[in-house]
Amino acid sequence: MNLLTQCCVLLLLPLVLCDRLQDKMYTPISGSICFRRLNATHSTGCGSTLGGSVGVLHLIQSPADFEFVWNKPPAPPYTLLMAPWLFNRENILNITGRAKGNIAGIVLIENGTNLASYSHELKCPNPNSGLKNQTCDAKQAWNPFGTGLLHENFPFPIIYVKEQNYIKNLTDCYHKFNTYDVENQHNRRLCSIQIKSFMSAAVNSAVCTRRTRYINNMNPQRYCDPLQSKNVYATLFERPKELKSENLILVGARIDTTSMFDGIGLGAMDSLVPAVTLMSTAHTLNKLLADHITGKNYNVVFMLFNGEAYDYIGSQRFVYDLVNNAFPSSSNNTIKLSDIKLFIDIGSLDSQNSTTIYQFDKFDLADKFASLFDATIKQYSFNFEVNRKMTTNLPPTSAQSFLRDDNKFPAVILYSDNNKNRFYHSIYDAEQNIDFVYQNTSRDFTTLIDLTEKTTMVPSIQLAVRNVSTSLAHSLYELVTGASYTEHFGANPYLIDEMLYCYLVSAKCPLFQATIKDANMTIPPIPPNRYISVQNPVSYETVGWTLRVLGFLTGRPVPSATKDNCTVFPLVWVSGFNHTGECLRTTHDLSNALSPAFSIEDYDWKSGRYSTWTESTWSEINVRIFLKPAVSQEAFTLAIGFGVMLISFILVFIINTKSDVLFGESTSSINVLTLPSQC
Known part of the structure; x- marks a missing residue:
């Protein structure tokens, strides 16, 4: 192995080791995210913080378990692990109200429970886009089972996990690290999850569309796109x-x-x-x-x-x-x-x-x-x-x-x-x-x-x-x-x-x-x-x-046409039921x-005449679980880091000021550099 090859191996080795270390630290989770949509008046859906929302996993198995996150939990913020039957309007609005600041996200795990109903649409779908003066209320609703959660805006990410192997990873990690000595959770490492699903759009479709139209070569980012x-x-x-x-x-x-x-x-x-x-x-x-x-x-x-x-x-x-x-x-x-x-x-x-x-x-x-x-x-x-x-x-x-x-x-x-x-x-x-x-x-x-x-x-x-x-x-x-x-x-x-x-x-x-x-x-x-x-x-x-x-x-057969001359619309060649081909x-x-709202110049977003729905852009969706150290351990690690940095600064300063004593002067090199060139 020559010297160049050895150098390349030494340079690449830390990268390989880092990847392997990351694989040991994090376990990826795959699921379907809740994302953000907007209309002329507000935004709906979910999204994480820019760097990803991190929370300690906590399993909710019954409505009574929500009391844990409402009453000053020991190691906030938490990401709630729950079955879909618990994801209803009453529980979720309590979470966003009473447990505000204690929740980093929600993970819905499929547990095969037979649900009596499950609709997050409004009881009266599309209430502002049809005929005026129509009556639709709880007594006369087109969707009586609707909770309306599809049209709420959540300050944290929500993900739905269906695959059983990922659900097992989540529950096993929770039971192994988070279920004992709950009152002192803040003093030890805990199974946590990071959900990265940052949404670029905010406020409403009017604001988001205006920001997107200001795109230039220096900032080519799109914030939302019309449905x-x-x-x-x-x-x-x-x-x-x-x-x-x-x-x-x-x-x-x-x-x-x-x-x-x-x-x-x-x-x-x-x-x-x-x-x-x-x-x-x-x-x-x-x-x-x-x-x-x-x-x-x-x-x-x-x-x-x-x-x-x-x-x-x-x-x-x-x-x-x-x-x-x-x-x-x-x-x-x-x-x-x-x-x-x-x-x-x-x-x-x-x-x-x-x-x-x-x-x-x-x-x-x-x-x-x-x-x-x-x-x-x-x-x-x-x-x-x-x-x-x-x-x-x-x-x-x-x-x-x-x-x-x-x-x-x-x-x-x-x-x-x-x-x-x-x-x-x-x-x-x-x-x-x-x-x-x-x-x-x-x-x-x-x-x-x-x-x-x-x-x-x-x-x-x-x-x-x-x-x-x-x-x-x-x-x-x-x-x-x-x-x-x-x-x-x-x-x-x-x-x-x-x-x-x-x-x-x-x-x-x-x-x-x-x-x-x-x-x-x-x-x-x-x-x-x-x-x-x-x-x-x-x-x-x-x-x-x-x-x-x-x-x-709805097509009508053209028996005289072959595949070669059945190429110009409205003639279309298909394989047919027997896969023998027909024209x-x-x-x-x-x-x-x-929607015409995106085609009409200077459209009045407040008019309510046409649909104004847009969908937020996002750059990365990433979900992974890991062991989060105790707060004391994080503080100790940070203190050691600062200590090492200060010691390094002091050592560099001392070595720099005493370099003539430690290393001496190279007079020969100075003399050589000052000699005139000989012709």
């Missing part, structure tokens, strides 16, 4: 390219969901069931009208709105674009709000055997639709009850955006009156909440089923969605064609089965594989994240899959789901 994504839509028939008025029926639902924690929350009941109902309806109607495309009274637009959880971002932007002749953005023949003769808004379908058709105002087409819808249900004995309600208090759905702009807008809302979703906008609104069991059959899900044949599928969410989407498709068929549907084909429950599996369990599923060019493409075996988020590739994951699925289900002529597309 935005894309709406996904498709038309039943191709729209004319020339300018002309149209008669349109709009069928809408929301595709997004949310929860308090990043990347956790599938929104099975709150939004996925309505979205799947819409896509199943689109597929069924497209099949029913495959050979009946002449003499139509209406065209149908199927629209999946994004960002509806945050003051109806997607539908607000859609209405704004319609009013300003900006939809579709890629066409000269734009749609006007007056072109829409009926809007069928598929809201929450909590109940599998009943729904209510809500209306704000009476109009003939709504009566006709309701009559056709109810008649189809009765014709096939779907065991599904339909009620009607004319009221000024409407459910929190996308129709609010249209009616706020024009309260005479022809909208009807399908919404369950039962309010059975006890996990609205939470981490527990998953497949178990809708009793979903994947059938995992090899049956062709691209065809329709004969409703006169007895199904082998047991009563389930798949059959409930089939019943609603079949009734919708048959009703739309008669509205579009003006003729009665005389056959007996309906929605395929196995298609619904596949859609629910793809969005709730794994994106690596037969339906998603059928919508892409190469069915062998690597797809991660996790469900897509349906939180709207900010403009980034991850937030568009759900948009991409939904666009492909909607195009696949489809599609009408699917995207539109902006960005």
Whole structure:
């Protein structure tokens, strides 16, 4: 080994040893963080201090255990380790009030407890973005189980840990070091946790956006970004390219969901069931009208709105674009709000055997639709009850955006009156909440089923969605064609089965594989994240899959086209159910789901006209546990450090002043330097 190699090894050795020492000192913990969002008036969510919030772990197992942190605990601040059932409004507001200064953070650990309800959304979602003068209170709440914690601002970080190995690390560390001699905790080392999740944004969206717009080359940091994504839509028939008025029926639902924690929350009941109902309806109607495309009274637009959880971002932007002749953005023949003769808004379908058709105002087409819808249900004995309600208090759905702009807008809302979703906008609104069991059959899900044949599928969410989407498709068929549907084909429950599996369990599923060019493409075996988020590739994951699925289900085959000449939109090549490949002529597309507040110059943030939600930026998320020494030990270590520093200064001073005595003078070197150069 040469000298240079030896020197490099000696230089790198301390770095290697430091890494190993750090690994011994800290144990990383992985989980989902609560992060900060802002609107025009305030900020919500959580965040740590700039260097990370450090607290001693303390396990809360019952409400009585909170007394420990409220009554002058011995070694504050503490980070509370608790099960989600204890994370309720009463306990958390007591923590932020009575234990202020004693709490450094909260770690929620999944313990498998069956919860009766768990929703951190408001009891009246989006209260300031719909029709004015609506009544929503504790007696008449759309989300009676809501705690509102999703809209609170917490002065400390909160993290949700689901993996059992990390939970074991946390609890083992706590029990080993923190459970004995509690009164004298401050005199010994304790198991502690550092949560680093500093949020750059503060105050509200107006302040944060203004600070971000002041970015320059010296300070390129962004503080927050607006919540935005894309709406996904498709038309039943191709729209004319020339300018002309149209008669349109709009069928809408929301595709997004949310929860308090990043990347956790599938929104099975709150939004996925309505979205799947819409896509199943689109597929069924497209099949029913495959050979009946002449003499139509209406065209149908199927629209999946994004960002509806945050003051109806997607539908607000859609209405704004319609009013300003900006939809579709890629066409000269734009749609006007007056072109829409009926809007069928598929809201929450909590109940599998009943729904209510809500209306704000009476109009003939709504009566006709309701009559056709109810008649189809009765014709096939779907065991599904339909009620009607004319009221000024409407459910929190996308129709609010249209009616706020024009309260005479022809909208009807399908919404369950039962309010059975006890996990609205939470981490527990998953497949178990809708009793979903994947059938995992090899049956062709691209065809329709004969409703006169007895199904082998047991009563389930798949059959409930089939019943609603079949009734919708048959009703739309008669509205579009003006003729009665005389056959007996309906929605395929196995298609619904596949859609629910793809969005709730794994994106690596037969339906998603059928919508892409190469069915062998690597797809991660996790469900897509349906939180709207900010403009980034991850937030568009759900948009991409939904666009492909909607195009696949509403596209019409072009048998004469090959893969080589099926490359220019609206022609799209897909692998298909059998992975043999086929060319489809599609009408699917995207539109902006960005609040107009961020597009209007000098927008009045205090007006409350449009959604103003933003999301804070952050640079690092890091959680780790370690042994924190006693205060006395920390003070002793600090004192030794100061002592060594003072002694070092004194020694350097003495050596420097006595250097001539200690080292002598090098006269020869001085003489050499002063000699003149010889020529």
